[in-house]
Amino acid sequence: xxxxxxxxxxxxxxxxxxxxxxxxxxxxxxxxxxxxxxxxxxxxxxxxxxxxxxxxx
Amino acid sequence: xxxxxxxxxxxxxxxxxxxxxxxxxxxxxxxxxxxxxxxxxxxxxxxxxxxxxxxxxxxxxxxxxxxxxxxxxxxxxxxxxxxxxxxxxxxxxxxxxxxxxxxxxxxxxxxxxxxxxxxxxxxxxxxxxxxxxxxxxxxxxxxxxxxxxxxxxxxxxxxxxxxxxxxxxxxxxxxxxxxxxxxxxxxxxxxxxxxxxxxxxxxxxxxxxxxxxxxxxxxxxxxxxxxxxxxxxxxxxxxxxxxxxxxxxxxxxxxxxxxxxxxxxxxxxxxxxxxxxxxxxxxxxxxxxxxxxxxxxxxxxxxxxxxxxxxxxxxxxxxxxxxxxxxxxxxxxxxxxxxxxxxxxxxxxxxxxxxxxxxxxxxxxxxxxxxxxxxxxxxxxxxxxxxxxxxxxxxxxxxxxxxxxxxxxxxxxxxxxxxxxxxxxxxxxxxxxxxxxxxxxxxxxxxxxxxxxxxxxxxxxxxxxxxxxxxxxxxxxxxxxxxxxxxxxxxxxxxxxxxxxxxxxxxxxxxxxxxxxxxxxxxxxxxxxxxxxxxxxxxxxxxxxxxxxxxxxxxxxxxxxxxxxxxxxxxxxxxxxxxxxxxxxxxxxxxxxxxxxxxxxxxxxxxxxxxxxxxxxxxxxxxxxxxxxxxxxxxxxxxxxxxxxxxxxxxxxxxxxxxxxxxxxxxxxxxxxxxxxxxxxxxxxxxxxxxxxxxxxxxxxxxxxxxxxxxxxxxxxxxxxxxxxxxxxxxxxxxxxxxxxxxxxxxxxxxxxxxxxxxxxxxxxxxxxxxxxxxxxxxxxxxxxxxxxxxxxxxxxxxxx
Numbered sequence: 001x002x003x004x005x006x007x008x009x010x011x012x013x014x015x016x017x018x019x020x021x022x023x024x025x026x027x028x029x030x031x032x033x034x035x036x037x038x039x040x041x042x043x044x045x046x047x048x049x050x051x052x053x054x055x056x057x
Numbered sequence: 058x059x060x061x062x063x064x065x066x067x068x069x070x071x072x073x074x075x076x077x078x079x080x081x082x083x084x085x086x087x088x089x090x091x092x093x094x095x096x097x098x099x100x101x102x103x104x105x106x107x108x109x110x111x112x113x114x115x116x117x118x119x120x121x122x123x124x125x126x127x128x129x130x131x132x133x134x135x136x137x138x139x140x141x142x143x144x145x146x147x148x149x150x151x152x153x154x155x156x157x158x159x160x161x162x163x164x165x166x167x168x169x170x171x172x173x174x175x176x177x178x179x180x181x182x183x184x185x186x187x188x189x190x191x192x193x194x195x196x197x198x199x200x201x202x203x204x205x206x207x208x209x210x211x212x213x214x215x216x217x218x219x220x221x222x223x224x225x226x227x228x229x230x231x232x233x234x235x236x237x238x239x240x241x242x243x244x245x246x247x248x249x250x251x252x253x254x255x256x257x258x259x260x261x262x263x264x265x266x267x268x269x270x271x272x273x274x275x276x277x278x279x280x281x282x283x284x285x286x287x288x289x290x291x292x293x294x295x296x297x298x299x300x301x302x303x304x305x306x307x308x309x310x311x312x313x314x315x316x317x318x319x320x321x322x323x324x325x326x327x328x329x330x331x332x333x334x335x336x337x338x339x340x341x342x343x344x345x346x347x348x349x350x351x352x353x354x355x356x357x358x359x360x361x362x363x364x365x366x367x368x369x370x371x372x373x374x375x376x377x378x379x380x381x382x383x384x385x386x387x388x389x390x391x392x393x394x395x396x397x398x399x400x401x402x403x404x405x406x407x408x409x410x411x412x413x414x415x416x417x418x419x420x421x422x423x424x425x426x427x428x429x430x431x432x433x434x435x436x437x438x439x440x441x442x443x444x445x446x447x448x449x450x451x452x453x454x455x456x457x458x459x460x461x462x463x464x465x466x467x468x469x470x471x472x473x474x475x476x477x478x479x480x481x482x483x484x485x486x487x488x489x490x491x492x493x494x495x496x497x498x499x500x501x502x503x504x505x506x507x508x509x510x511x512x513x514x515x516x517x518x519x520x521x522x523x524x525x526x527x528x529x530x531x532x533x534x535x536x537x538x539x540x541x542x543x544x545x546x547x548x549x550x551x552x553x554x555x556x557x558x559x560x561x562x563x564x565x566x567x568x569x570x571x572x573x574x575x576x577x578x579x580x581x582x583x584x585x586x587x588x589x590x591x592x593x594x595x596x597x598x599x600x601x602x603x604x605x606x607x608x609x610x611x612x613x614x615x616x617x618x619x620x621x622x623x624x625x626x627x628x629x630x631x632x633x634x635x636x637x638x639x640x641x642x643x644x645x646x647x648x649x650x651x652x653x654x655x656x657x658x659x660x661x662x663x664x665x666x667x668x669x670x671x672x673x674x675x676x677x678x679x680x681x682x683x684x685x686x687x688x689x690x691x692x693x694x695x696x697x698x699x700x701x702x703x704x705x706x707x708x709x710x711x712x713x714x715x716x717x718x719x720x721x722x723x724x725x726x727x728x729x730x731x732x733x734x735x736x737x738x739x740x741x742x743x744x745x746x747x748x749x750x751x752x753x754x755x756x757x758x759x760x761x762x763x764x765x766x767x768x769x770x771x772x773x774x775x776x777x778x779x780x781x782x783x784x785x786x787x788x789x790x791x792x793x794x795x796x797x798x799x800x801x802x803x804x805x806x807x808x809x810x811x812x813x814x815x816x817x818x819x820x821x822x823x824x825x826x827x828x829x830x831x832x833x834x835x836x837x838x839x840x841x842x843x844x845x846x847x848x849x850x851x852x853x854x855x856x857x858x
Contacts (some may be wrong), residue, residue, distance in 0.1 A: 008273070012246055021243040036184040040162045040168065046357045 071097050071532070072113025072300040088121030096210050100166070103173055107748035108166045115162030117211030128208070131201040141199065151200070152190045152712035156208065158182070167212060168738045170302060174206050185351075189214070233350055237343045237524055240285040243277040244336040250274050251333040274332035282316055285479040286339045288346075292678075302487045307494070311517030312338065318510060331510065333827065338518060345838050368401050371455065373446065389449055393484075396444040396601050397624045403436050403449045405857055406605065410445030411622075414438035441853025443632065490516065490817075497821045508823040519813070519830040528805035528845050533848040536798045539858050545791055546711035555761045556795035558742045560693055561757075563733065565747035566700035566710075567660070568603040569677045569765050572782075577612050582664075582672015587614060592634035593664055595619050600630055603748065604662055605641070608674055629662075640665045643703070644673075660702050680708060681712070688714055690789035695741065699729045699755070729755040746780070746788070787858070794856045801848045810838045 015051065067076040069089035076089040084101070088094040096116060098106055124388060129348065131137065143150040158167065163182075167189050178197025189212070197485045207214055251269040274482045296303035318331030359546055371394040372386060373377050379394065387393070387403055395401055401414070413425040425441045430435055434447065447539075494516040501509030533550035540547055547553065551635045564570050574849045585593070591614040597605045598616045619639075622632040629642015640647055647663040647670060660676040689694065696718040697709055706723040711720065721732060733755050736743045745752065745759035748766065756762030756776045764776040765785060780788070815834065819825050826831075 003685060005259065005269070008250070011249070012273075015242060015246055019238060022238045022242075024230050026238065031234050033183040033185055036182050039164050040182075041183065042161075042163050043168070045130065 060517050069114065070109070071114065071116035073116075078206065094798050099210065105166065105169060105172060107164050107215075111165055112162040114128055115160050115166075119158045121524070130205050131204055132199070137200045144195070147194055147196070148192050149195045150190065151198070151203075152188050153204075153207065154187050155212040155214050155333075156187050157212050158184065158187050158501065161464050163212070166210065170206070173210070174202065174576050177203065197394075202611045213811060221261050230350075231529055233343065233347050236285040236348055237340070240281050240336060240343055243285075244340040247274045247277050247333045247336050248275075249347075252551065267329065267558040268323070268326060271330055271332075274330060275320065275323055276318065278319070278332045278336055281336045281339050282312075287314055289339075289342070291489050300486050307487055307490050307517045308342065310491070311494075311514045314517075315514050317508075318493075331514075334514070341832055342834065345834065348839060349842070359504050370399075379527045382592045387452065389452060390413060391449045391478075393447050393449060395440045395447060396445055397440060397442060397622075399440055400599060401434055401436055401438045401440065402446070404451040405434055405435055405436075405447035408446045408448055408702065410443055410710070412445045413441045442624065445618065457594070486824070493821065495818060497823075505823075508752055511826055512657045512821055512823040515673065515823070515825040516817060518834055519820045521818040528802050528841055531842055532802050532805065532849055533797050535846060535853075536795065539794070539849070539853045540791060543787055543791075544784040544858050546779045547788070548777045553763060553795050553798060555742070555777070556744070556792055557762060557799045559694065559744040559792060561695040561697065561736055561741040561743045562697055562757065563697045563736070563743060563745045565729075565745070565755075566702060566706075567747040569685050570680055570684060570710075570713075577677040577679070578607060579675045579677075580672060581675065582670075584672065588635075589666060590614050591617060592637065592639050592666065593641060595634050596622065596632040596639045598631055599632065600624055602790060604660065604676065605630065606642075616663040629749045649673075660705070662711045676711075681785055685713055687786055687788055691792070692790075695719075697732075699732060701725070702796075726752070726754050730758050733758040744792075790856055790858060794853065794858055797852045797856065800847065801852060804848065805845050808844060809837065809841055 062842065067080055068074065068412040069076055070086035071088055071093035074089045076087055081088040081091060081094050083094050083098070086097070093116060100106055100491070129142075138144075141149045141151045155167070158164070160717055164184055167182050168180055170191070171177045174193075175194045178190055182189050189207075191203060193714060204214060205553045213551070230853055233605060244554050250273055253267075253270070253380050255329045271308060289305050289312060292303065293304040293309035315331050315335045319335060322328035322330045323332075365783065372387070373392040373394055374380055387414055392408065393405065395404075400520060407428050407430050411431070412428040412434060414428055414434075416435075417424045426438075432458040434451065437449075462545070494513050497512040497516050498509055501512050527770075532548060533553045536546050536553050537550060590612050594612040594614055595616040596619055597609040597612070599619065599622045600606070600609075620633040622630070624630050625642070625646065629640060629646040631638065631640045633639070641662060641664050644661065644663055647665050649663055649670060660678060662676070664671045664673065692715065695715050697721050698714065700706075700716065700720075701724055707720055707722070711718070714720070721728075724732070729752060733745060734741055737760070742761075744761040744763065745755050746763045746765055747756055752764075756764065761778070763778045763780050765780050816825075816830070816837075820830060
C-alpha cells in the first residue's frame, strides 16, 4: 500500500508541471486577449465581395 | 413613391448615421459626408469592401475631418524612439490605442492594413484592450504615414503623453489569473487527497494515510492562503482600519475560521480538516472576481472623458502667430499663451506678463500667488489677470489632469457617497450576516461540531452581499458609459446618484442658455479708428469670457502688448495699451447712466478709452436650439437663472422658463455661490449648469455642477460633469435616466435579497456545505451583473440615449 506515497508524489508532480505550463502561458501573454483570436479565425478565407463594382472606364 | 420614401431614410453606407445634413451618392450607395465617402473609396480601391460584409455600417463617421498636419510631430526621431517598442535595421514595432474600434469589421480592416500600405508587414488587434500592434518596414514607410493612414480610415490612434513619457503602458494585470491558476491547482490536488473521506468504505485507507493526507493538504493550502486569498484579507483589514465594515470582512472571517479549524484538526489528528472546502472556496470566489474584473475593464475603456480635457492651448509661433495646439502635442520649448482663467497645462517658465497663479485646483488654497519672470509655474495652476506667455519645460501628462479632476479636494461627494444605498444597506446587511453566522455557530456547537462549522462558514459565504456591492457600480458604470456615448462625461459614479435626486436646476445665462458664437453683434457709437480697434482687441485677447471672445473675433488688426490688465468678473476688463487706458464692460462698470439706455432688450458691452465712452457693442442673444423644449421637459423641477448681465432679457426668459422660475440678474460670482447655498439650506438638491469658468464657485457649491462646453479649452475641476454643448438638448433625458437607474439598482437589490433569504435559510440549517455556497455565490453575482447590464441597456434604449 505504500505505493500510494509514490503515486501521490507522481500525480502532484505531474499536476505541478501543468501548473508550470499554465503560468508560462499566462506570462507569455496568451491570456491577455481572449476575444480577438476567436473573431480572427473567422476571417481566414477571403469572401469574394459580392457587390464589388467592375473597374470604371 | 418608393424612391421618395427611401430618400427620407437614407443612412450612410459607411457609418450608419442618417444623412440629414448632406447626402452624397457614389456607387449607388449613400454617404452622409465626404469623409465617409473617401474612406469607402479608399477601401474599394484596395479590394477591402469585405469590411462592409462583416457588419452593417461598421465605419466611423468622417464628418469632422481634421488636418493631417497635426501628425507632423511624429516625424521627429525623438518622438518616434519613445513610441516604438522595437526597432532594428528593417522593421519597427509599435502598439497604438485605437478607441474607435468597435466591431469585428474593425478587427478585420485593421488586420488587413498591409493592403493599404505595403510598408506595413503585419498588424494584430487586441480587441478588448482596443490596441493594434503594427510592424512596419521603416525604409518603405514611416510612423507618420502609418498614423495618418489609421486616422484616414477612422481609427485615429490615441497617442497620449503617457506613451511619449517613455513609460510603456502598464502590463495587463495578470495577478488574478496567476492566483486563479494556483488556487485551481491546489484545489484539484486537495480534492484528490480528500477523496477517501468522501467515501465511507475507505475507512481503512483513511486510518493508514490520514495524517499524511492531512499534512499534504495543509502544505497545498498554504500557497492558497498566502497568495491566492490575500486580496480578501487585505481588503477586510483595510476596511477595519478605516472603521468600515466591508463585504470582504465576512468572507475573510469565514476563510480564516476554515483554515484555522483545519490546521487544528490535522495537527491534533481529530479530523481531516476542511482544506478542500477552503481551497475550493477561494478558487470559486476568484472566478467570480475574474469575471467582475473583466467587465470593469471593458467599462473603463468607455469612460473616455479624458479626451475632453483642455485639450488645446494657444501656442505662439516664431512669426508671433497664434495657433491652437492639442495639449498632448505640446512639446518642451513651446511658447504658450495663457489667458485669464485658463489652466496651465504643463510645467512652464514665465516669460512675459504678470502672473497671478491660483493653485486652488492643486492645493485647495484659493489665494493667487504672484510669480515673477523666470519662475517655474506648475501645471494645474490657473492664471488670474492678464494673459501671460510661458515656455514649456516639461511635457504634459494627461494622467496628471485626470488626477487633478479626481482630486480629493473636489470630491465633495465623500459624505454623500457614504450615504449611498449600497453602503447603508450593505453595512447593515453585513452586520446581520455576522450575527446570523454567530447565531448558527452558537446553536450548533453543543449539538454537532461538524455541522456548526459547516453552517457558520456557509452562512458567511452565501450571504456575501455581492448584489449589493456589485449592482451599484455596475449599473452606475453602464450609466456612465451611456452618458459618455452621448457626450456627457461624469466625474465618477457617485454623480449618477446625485443627479437622480436633483429637484432644482440653476442655469447660468451667458454661454449656457445663450449661444455666444451665434450671437449677432453690432457696434453703435463713435467710429473707431484702426488704432483704437487694435487696442480694444489687444485687451480682449486676454479674456476668455464668451462675450469678449465674440467681440475679439469681430475686430480686425494685430494685438499688441498691454500692461496692467485686470478682469473684474461679471463687470469688465481694464488694460493699458500704448499709454491709453482701455476699459471694456457693462454700462455700470464703464460709468454710463443705465436709466438713459433705452434699448434694453439686449446685452450691451461698453468701450471707453482714457475715460471717454466711445460706444457699445450690442448682442442680440441667440438662445440655444431647442431650449424651450428642454425647459418644458424640466418643468417638474424648480428652475432658476443666474446671470451676470442686467435684466433686459427678463421678459423673454420668463416666457421660456415659466413664471415660477426665479431669475436673478447682475449676479457676481459670490452672489451666485450664495444663492446656491441658500437653495441648499432650503433642502433643495441643486444642479448648476454653467460654462465652468466664472461659475467655478457656484458649480462647486451645488450638489451637481455641470460645465457646459463648446470649446475644449474649458476645464474646471470644480465641476462634476462635462456636457458637450451639442448634447445640451438631452439634459432632461439624462436626469430622467439617472432616476431610472436608481430604480434598477433597487430591483437588483430585490433579486439579491431573494437569493439571500433562500440561501441563508438553507445554510443556517446546515443543508449546504461551504463548497456548494462557494459555487452558488459567484453564480448569484453573475446573474446580478447580467441583470444590471441588460436592464440598463434596455432602459437607455427606451430613454432614447
